[in-house]
Amino acid sequence: MWSTLPFDVLAKIFSFLSPDSLACARSACRQWHTCARTYPSTLPQHHQAWFLALPTRNRGQCCYVHNPVVDKWHMLSLDFLPDPIRPVASIGTLILVRPTNCTILQLALCNPFTRQFKYLPMLNITRTNPAVGVVILEPGQPGPNPDFRVYVAGGMSEAPRGGATYEATLEMYDSVDDAWHIMGFMPVEFAVRLTVWTPNESVYSDGVLYWMTSARAYSVMGFHLGSHTWRELSVPMADRLEFAALLWRNGRLTLVGGTCGEDACIWELTEGDGWGLIEKVPIELGIKFLGGKRSWGSTKCVGSEGAICLYREFGSGMVVWREIEEKVRWEWFWVEGCHFIRDKQVQNLQIKGSV
C-alpha cells in the first residue's frame, strides 16, 4: 500500500515534485501530508526555478509565482507573515527576507509554499542599510535545506557619542550553529560604498562575495572570504548601462546590462578580472520587452542556476534565458505577464520551488 511506504522512501519521491504537484500530494492523505512536512525535501536539481514576485507595496499580503513547466502564474497568500517583507536571496526552497517595518536590519527565512516563517537571531551590532550576502555551502547536497552563511557588511550604526557612523565590521551568520559571528573589519571606503550604493543582493562565486553599486557608474566590489581582502572590479560600459545586475551562472560571475538603443548583453567574468560577452538578448524579444521604447531603465534582472529573468512591472512580460540541456544549451523564452493584476511594482527573485 502506498500509504504505508516508509517516509524516507516516500520523501525521495516527493523531492522530484514541483511545488504545485507537491501541494496536491500533501492533500491526498494524512500519511503523505506528514511525510511532506517532516521531510521538506530540497533537491533543486530536479526542478526548474520558479520566479517569485513580491509586490513592493505589500498591502495585498500575497505573492505570485510562475511555474515554468506549464507557463502558469499562481497566487500565494502571505497572510502567515507577521510583517511585510522584502526578499533578499533564495536559499534552496527558502527565501531570506527582510521585514520592512523597521530600519534596523533583521533577517528571516520564509517558505511561501509551506507557509513557514522564522526570524534569524539579531545581529551582534545593530545597523541600518548594510549590504547582505549569502553563501550556500555545498549546493546540491541531499537532504533538508542546505547549510548557508549570511554576511552583513557596512551599514550605519550608532556612534558612541550620538549620531550615526558607518559601520566597518563584517558579521557572519552560520546556519549550522544559528548564530552571528563578528568576522573583522573592512576599509571604511568600502563600508561607505556598501551602505550608500548597494541595496542589491550579492553574488557568491569561487570564494568571493561580490556586490555591485546600484547606479551609474557601476562598479563591483569583491570580498574574498578566505583572506578577508577586498578588491574592486570594473564593469563594461559602466557609465552607459541603464540597468545592470550581477548573477551567478555556470560557475562564473555573470553581469547582465543594457544601454539605450542597443541590445541587452550578458557578460561573464574571465581570468584576470576581464569580462567576456557571452550572449545578447534577441532583438525581437528586446523590442517586445521594452514595448517599443529604446530605454532599458526600470528593467531588473534576477537569476539562479539554470535561468536568468529580465522583468519590469508585474503586468508586463518577462524575457527568460533558460538552461535546456545541462550545461550545454540555453534558450530564450517570453513569459506573458500576469494579467489579473497590472501595474504593480515588484521585487523578485527566483526560488527553487520544492517543499
Add this chain to the structure above:
Amino acid sequence: MSMAAVETKKITLRTADNHEFEVEEAIAMEFSTIKTFFDENPDASEDTIPLPNVTSKCLSAIIEYCKSHLAFRARETSSSIDEQVRTYDEEFVKARDNESLKELILAANYLNIKALLDMLNQAVADRIKNKSVEYVRRFFGLENDYTPEEEAAIRAENEWAFEGVDPDDD
C-alpha cells in the same frame, strides 16, 4: 582492442522467496549495499548473500536493468546512446503497475542503487504531476482520512496549486 580472457567472478544472491541468483561481480557491485558489505568483509565473496527484503521477481528485473546500463556505459558516450538509455528506461517503467513499481523502489532503496532509484522515483513523480488530488488518491489507493474540517483547511492552504491540473482521464 584485444580481449583478454578474464574469469568473471560470480556472486550468489538469495532472495526472500528462496531463489538463488548468480550474478557477475560487476553487476553485484552496482548494488551499493552489497559493495559496502564486500569492502568491509573481503573474505565473504564466496558466500551466498541473503536478501530478505527482495523478491525474485524484483531481483531479476533489477539485474536486467543493471546489466543493460552497464552495457550502455561500456560504449562511448554519444547522444544516440543517451537516447537509447532514455528509451530503455521508459520501457522499463511503462508496463509496470503501481504495485510492482513500489516493490522495485523498496528493493532499489534497500540495495542502494542510486541511478535506478532516481529513475523509478522520477517515474512515480511523473504519475503524480499535474493530477487532481482525487486522481492521486485513486491511482495510489490512498484513503482520504481527513475529517471534513481538516480537508477544508488543507484545501484552502493548497488551493493555489489546484488550478490548471490535467482533466482526469477516467
